[in-house]
Amino acid sequence: MIDLRSDTVTQPTEEMRRAMAAAELGDDVYGEDPTVNRLQEMVAEMLGKEDALLVTSGTQGNQVSILAHCPPGSEVIVEEEAHIVYYEAGAAAALAGVQFRTLKGERGAPDAAQVREAIRADNIHFPPTSLICLENTHNRAGGAIIPLEKMESIYQVACEHGIPVHLDGARLFNAAVATGIPARKFAAFTHTVQICLSKGLAAPVGSVVAGPREWIERARRWRKRLGGGMRHAGIIAAPGIVALQTMVERLAEDHANARFLAEGLAAMPGIEIDPRLVETNIVVATLKKMKAADFTRALRERGVLANPFSSYKVRFVTHKDVSRVDVEKALKEIAAVLKNGGH
Numbered sequence: 001m002i003d004l005r006s007d008t009v010t011q012p013t014e015e016m017r018r019a020m021a022a023a024e025l026g027d028d029v030y031g032e033d034p035t036v037n038r039l040q041e042m043v044a045e046m047l048g049k050e051d052a053l054l055v056t057s058g059t060q061g062n063q064v065s066i067l068a069h070c071p072p073g074s075e076v077i078v079e080e081e082a083h084i085v086y087y088e089a090g091a092a093a094a095l096a097g098v099q100f101r102t103l104k105g106e107r108g109a110p111d112a113a114q115v116r117e118a119i120r121a122d123n124i125h126f127p128p129t130s131l132i133c134l135e136n137t138h139n140r141a142g143g144a145i146i147p148l149e150k151m152e153s154i155y156q157v158a159c160e161h162g163i164p165v166h167l168d169g170a171r172l173f174n175a176a177v178a179t180g181i182p183a184r185k186f187a188a189f190t191h192t193v194q195i196c197l198s199k200g201l202a203a204p205v206g207s208v209v210a211g212p213r214e215w216i217e218r219a220r221r222w223r224k225r226l227g228g229g230m231r232h233a234g235i236i237a238a239p240g241i242v243a244l245q246t247m248v249e250r251l252a253e254d255h256a257n258a259r260f261l262a263e264g265l266a267a268m269p270g271i272e273i274d275p276r277l278v279e280t281n282i283v284v285a286t287l288k289k290m291k292a293a294d295f296t297r298a299l300r301e302r303g304v305l306a307n308p309f310s311s312y313k314v315r316f317v318t319h320k321d322v323s324r325v326d327v328e329k330a331l332k333e334i335a336a337v338l339k340n341g342g343h
């Protein structure tokens with residue numbers, strides 16, 4: 001199978017497995033796991049933040065962030081197709097008791113003027129605005145990068161109003177590698193950041209949130225409440241460290257493969273995509289005649305996996321476990337499905 005459903009399907013490397021076996025461990029609920037502490041220091045340093053916290057998943061990272069920032073009944077400004085809105089099972093409403101003020105973004109991000117307009121005035125009728133969330137790269141916008149200048153201008157508006165900015169940076173390192181701008185420069189225009197170790201970086205489990213020391217302590221309390229206090233968690237921190245040391249620069253290969261895939265698709269009848277808009281490792285294409293679910297079912301029978309993204313949209317994600325040759329094979333199978341399915 002050539003699995004283009006997600007970069008979460010990546011298997012850990014041999015070096016990660018060795019690091020897991022050899023990891024020095026302690027009880028992390030007591031703060032005594034040296035490997036977890038090393039990972040957290042490493043991420044804080046990479047993102048230019050005071051402190052960091054290992055969490056079980058990206059969803060838990062975003063949710064402890066919302067919980068540590070926002071009182072119940074307050075409002076979170078967020079792009080309408082953000083992961084936090086679309087894919088976290090309503091957690092922010094169920095757990096933090098916040099409501100979303102969703103903005104329609106361009107390539108995944110609203111502009112500073114839209115954000116300024118959405119911030120609530122001090123009025124007894126209004127929910128107070130407690131947080132602005134951004135997502136870089138943006139999954140549903142096809143791996144789009146929020147430009148640094150846009151992040152800066154939103155951050156300025158947020159700071160003028162004393163509202164924190166949280167970045168869902170599940171794929172922040174994809175943005176960093178694609179632009180050549182270090183992750184810490186993007187992080188400089190945020191108060192808190194969540195990064196995923198288990199996407200293109202290929203670690204088996206885990207995410208890290210980073211931010212001010214006092215805020216991380218609040219996030220730690222929320223993580224415990226959510227059942228995320230993990231004991232000898234160095235077992236998962238160890239491959240996370242290897243991921244950050246060995247898997248970041250190679251994301252460029254995934255980006256090149258995604259562009260190659262998009263160019264191949266663009267040349268086919270029956271499917272639409274502008275390859276110039278493929279900036280990182282996610283390719284979202286629109287089918288002209290077939291339903292996405294029918295397309296992905298037929299493609300699976302030919303040994304290629306992809307995810308339906310809406311009725312007529314399909315998503316392909318490149319990662320370390322698909323090679324250029326795999327992408328070439330996938331293109332042949334896609335062409336065959338489109339040919340058979342188009343009439």
Ligand SMILES: *Cc1c(COP(=O)(O)O)cnc(C)c1O
Nearest residue numbers: 057058059060083135139168170
């Ligand atoms: C995958 C992802 C998450 C959540 O990660 P999980 O570990 O699957 O909970 C959050 N945000 C974005 C943009 C993602 O792509």
